[in-house]
Amino acid sequence: MSTRGASRKGQERSEAILDTAERLLVDEGHAALTLRGVAQQAGIRLGNLQYYFATREELVRALLARVLERATAKLEKRMGAAGHPTTALDAALESLLEDQKEPASYRLFYDLWALAAREPAIATELRAFYARYVGAVEGLLSHAAPELSRAEAHARAELLVALLEGLSLFRSGTLGAPDPKVESELRRMTSWLSDRSSGGPPSGERRKQQVKQT
Amino acid sequence: MSTRGASRKGQERSEAILDTAERLLVDEGHAALTLRGVAQQAGIRLGNLQYYFATREELVRALLARVLERATAKLEKRMGAAGHPTTALDAALESLLEDQKEPASYRLFYDLWALAAREPAIATELRAFYARYVGAVEGLLSHAAPELSRAEAHARAELLVALLEGLSLFRSGTLGAPDPKVESELRRMTSWLSDRSSGGPPSGERRKQQVKQT
DNA sequence: TGAAATCTAGGTCGTTTGACCTAAATCGTC
DNA sequence: GACGATTTAGGTCAAACGACCTAGATTTCA
Structure with missing residues (x-):
């Protein structure tokens, strides 16, 4: 519910974001998992990331x-x-x-x-x-x-x-x-x-x- | 030594700081180990803490x-x-x-x-x-x-x-x-x-x- | 085609952090 | 008493963060 992404593209984007976040978490550790960092690594804008995961906690939970x-x-x-x-x-x-x-x-x-x-x-x-x-x-x-x-x-x-x-x-x-x-x-x-x-x-x-x- | 504390009192204070830092690290985790937090928990001023451990990294290393x-x-x-x-x-x-x-x-x-x-x-x-x-x-x-x-x-x-x-x-x-x-x-x-x-x-x-x- | 979903680009706000600084006060010991 | 070690109290600075917001552009799909 909190995670948007109703269409196919939305699903793919959501997965791609989680991929990026996972890689970041593995490489840099929990402390380095910031919304801005994830957005940058994923090649999207912060606003777009927050469209899918409104808060950091939401992202971590999904991840x-x-x-x-x-x-x-x-x-x-x-x-x-x-x-x-x-x-x-x-x-x-x-x-x-x-x-x-x-x-x-x-x-x-x-x-x-x-x-x-x-x-x-x-x-x-x-x-x-x-x-x-x-x-x-x-x-x-x-x-x-x-x-x-x-x-x-x-x-x-x-x-x-x-x-x-x-x-x-x-x-x-x-x-x-x-x-x-x-x-x-x-x-x-x-x-x-x-x-x-x-x-x-x-x-x-x-x-x-x-x-x-x- | 980068860590000061030449006198007996200095040694004790240094140990007390490390005690506090260790407790904080155990209780709250690595991300919560901030200089201000340690100083506050130790009941001293930030300046005093930095008198003993000039940087965060120095503190972590000693810890x-x-x-x-x-x-x-x-x-x-x-x-x-x-x-x-x-x-x-x-x-x-x-x-x-x-x-x-x-x-x-x-x-x-x-x-x-x-x-x-x-x-x-x-x-x-x-x-x-x-x-x-x-x-x-x-x-x-x-x-x-x-x-x-x-x-x-x-x-x-x-x-x-x-x-x-x-x-x-x-x-x-x-x-x-x-x-x-x-x-x-x-x-x-x-x-x-x-x-x-x-x-x-x-x-x-x-x-x-x-x-x-x- | 038209509405909904997705995305951009930019911004604000309050907070926290590490690092650095100074001037003065107290403490301890020789 | 002197002198160094310790401590206070206050400050500055740049950087990063999460959260929040708007207004418009583009894409997707029923």
Whole structure:
């Protein structure tokens, strides 16, 4: 409602504006996302930008919504694609890791994490996104290891997602670069996560599990 | 030194200013860290603040240095404290998890991650911090599992640190709250990380790591 | 074709920011 | 007491920002 753009051209313009804003946010950060800056980068006048997004907050809200919507779609596409048994998890992991080589895809999330810590509205939307994310991983885990309880699968999925998000820090070029050794250990760990041999009582000090490895 | 404060009082004032700035940064975020705001919160005049930190950048630089210095000290204290064998890792983990319940301690890092993605100077300092962090964890791992090669220990340490950083997102109140189930799985995972049974192919380099999974 | 949607070009307004400056007052210590 | 360190109180300046406005031009589409 707040966002105009009833015609096809309006829709396209609206999308183009959001594209520009997204690029600006990724490149320069949240503080540099100004109406004048977006208008200039988009090659339109301030008045025209404000015709579509009357206030800065409106623009940010629309931008966030679109970003998370896209991310969710991409995620579910990946998760649902490889419909095969235990390899689905590996395939999904591979795909996720590939994304992390693209700095742009994660810089934005670093800003979102910071924003979410202070703006409840953003935190809520991010929570919803990660709920889906964890849920999808939980599904893959349960599929790969049916003997896991729902709660266990959920806990492990959350751990795996947390691991991937944290790992992005070390892989997206900011704090480090992809390291084959780390990746190999990561794959070992994920296969362990979906291994049936670790279903025992929580009190167990250390369980002996052998990881099959040729 | 660009930062004045030669006398004892000067030192105290300087610290107080940084305290205020840090609190402001944590509470309101990087964009809200203005010289006037800091001065007001600190109960001093702008001129006085600028007597100590002439420019905003100078203030931010000093703030970052102090934060990372403190974090490093806290870290090494924790890591070095429990000098006992395999329990040292568990103790350190416990301590780290305890910190994550304090939102203030991590909100700041979310801002730093975002900043580091754009300002190389900040990225460099953060890298140095995480290098120590990973190094310390690597030491604990090597100690708990002496048969690990240095490279393996390092890779696993990086994984563990990444996991903890990512987990903070789900534990610091922003995207979620501490979950006993997740923590129990986390402990299982860390004990697995320092388990000798996962050494992989005997002593050989694994260039082609085929993750075996039928 | 005509109404609605889109876009331009320019402006105003109040506010905030960082940076810089000065003149004088107080504090602390040798 | 002297002298430097600290602090106040007030100011200026240019730049940027969000929000708001108008009046007209052009395009789109039913």
